[in-house]
Amino acid sequence: MLRFGILSTAKIGRELVVPAIQDAENCALTAIASRDLDKARAMADRFGAPHAFGSYDEMLASDVIDAVYIPLPSSQHVEWSIKAAEAGKHVLSEKPIAIKASEIEELIKVRDRTGKLISEAFMVTYAPVWLKVRELLRDKAIGELKHVQGAFTYFNRDPGNMRNIPELGGGALPDIGVYPTITTRFVTGEEPQRVQARVERDPQFGTDIYSSVRAEFGSFELSFYVATQMAARQLMVFHGTEGTIEVKSPFNANRWGAEEIELTNQNHATSQTFRFPDSRQYKRQVEAFAKAAMGEAAEVVTLESSLKNQQFIDAIYRAGEHESWEKV
Numbered sequence: 001m002l003r004f005g006i007l008s009t010a011k012i013g014r015e016l017v018v019p020a021i022q023d024a025e026n027c028a029l030t031a032i033a034s035r036d037l038d039k040a041r042a043m044a045d046r047f048g049a050p051h052a053f054g055s056y057d058e059m060l061a062s063d064v065i066d067a068v069y070i071p072l073p074s075s076q077h078v079e080w081s082i083k084a085a086e087a088g089k090h091v092l093s094e095k096p097i098a099i100k101a102s103e104i105e106e107l108i109k110v111r112d113r114t115g116k117l118i119s120e121a122f123m124v125t126y127a128p129v130w131l132k133v134r135e136l137l138r139d140k141a142i143g144e145l146k147h148v149q150g151a152f153t154y155f156n157r158d159p160g161n162m163r164n165i166p167e168l169g170g171g172a173l174p175d176i177g178v179y180p181t182i183t184t185r186f187v188t189g190e191e192p193q194r195v196q197a198r199v200e201r202d203p204q205f206g207t208d209i210y211s212s213v214r215a216e217f218g219s220f221e222l223s224f225y226v227a228t229q230m231a232a233r234q235l236m237v238f239h240g241t242e243g244t245i246e247v248k249s250p251f252n253a254n255r256w257g258a259e260e261i262e263l264t265n266q267n268h269a270t271s272q273t274f275r276f277p278d279s280r281q282y283k284r285q286v287e288a289f290a291k292a293a294m295g296e297a298a299e300v301v302t303l304e305s306s307l308k309n310q311q312f313i314d315a316i317y318r319a320g321e322h323e324s325w326e327k328v
């Protein structure tokens with residue numbers, strides 16, 4: 001069993017990842033740390049964790065955990081990933097693991113020096129729906145892929161929310177722009193070469209709230225938009241020479257709506273629906289992470305992949321500053 005400590009009492013931990021750690025076959029929830037000991041205790045009691053700490057440092061210094069899960073505000077992921085690895089703990093950090101690609105280069109050095117696993121919590125790469133899309137593309141179920149289209153939006157103008165605070169790593173691109181990019185890269189195995197983008201910021205918050213992106217990969221194009229002040233929507237569509245794959249509820253499996261793939265192949269005049277009622281992507285994520293941390297074979301998100309994803313996001317920001325193509 002990999003003994004997990006949780007850095008903070010964050011919502012994503014409380015609602016999805018901590019219950020997943022409890023369900024996982026090879027993980028144990030041993031500690032919760034918060035800046036406030038009472039909050040840590042309350043959450044530890046609620047989930048039956050034997051230890052509670054009133055500071056993140058104290059938990060890292062303890063020997064009751066082997067690994068940490070970090071759901072802190074995004075701008076703090078790098079700092080605490082480094083501290084945790086240096087303290088001898090494996091690290092599962094929430095996305096985005098960093099705000100700039102250069103920070104991930106630093107994390108790679110820390111990983112290599114400490115020998116600890118550091119992985120970004122892109123739960124979508126463990127989700128059955130995305131493994132199926134990858135398989136369908138590899139099997140040429142839609143012929144040659146030509147275009148990927150994506151949308152991820154929600155409405156949130158709460159000035160106290162991390163997503164609207166630049167110092168905490170707020171912005172639509174770090175929060176949700178990372179999903180069309182990681183999923184497209186994950187299922188195709190290809191990388192973007194150049195990008196064009198329109199990036200709009202909120203005049204009050206200063207964070208990016210809308211981006212419309214066009215990116216050229218080797219043999220296909222990806223276009224997507226993300227927004228934090230538009231009605232909620234999530235969709236990814238893969239369009240090839242023979243058919244299409246529509247991924248419904250592609251990111252928040254079965255929370256946003258039923259997670260489904262609609263596959264059509266015009267050459268064979270067929271259409272098929274794949275349903276994934278038992279996605280449990282967070283449980284699969286922590287189980288794979290624990291296996292990898294314990295030296296067993298498992299496919300997890302590598303820092304090298306995170307670096308490429310962040311280089312893509314960095315290029316989108318740069319492209320948003322002018323009208324021409326920007327190299328990734």
Ligand SMILES: NC(=O)c1ccc[n+]([C@@H]2O[C@H](COP(=O)([O-])OP(=O)(O)OC[C@H]3O[C@@H](n4cnc5c(N)ncnc54)[C@H](OP(=O)(O)O)[C@@H]3O)[C@@H](O)[C@H]2O)c1
Nearest residue numbers: 008009010011012013034035071072073074094095096162
């Ligand atoms: N993979 C997913 O599906 C998914 C979904 C949602 C969010 N996320 C990611 O998870 C992370 C946390 O998101 P969330 O919405 O769960 O956050 P949240 O509820 O706002 O929690 C963040 C936690 O960080 C701690 N913290 C430390 N310094 C802070 C500061 N200056 N301001 C506010 N909080 C501070 C607080 O814990 P204590 O007070 O206990 O110390 C707080 O509970 C983000 O990076 C986000 O991108 C991922």
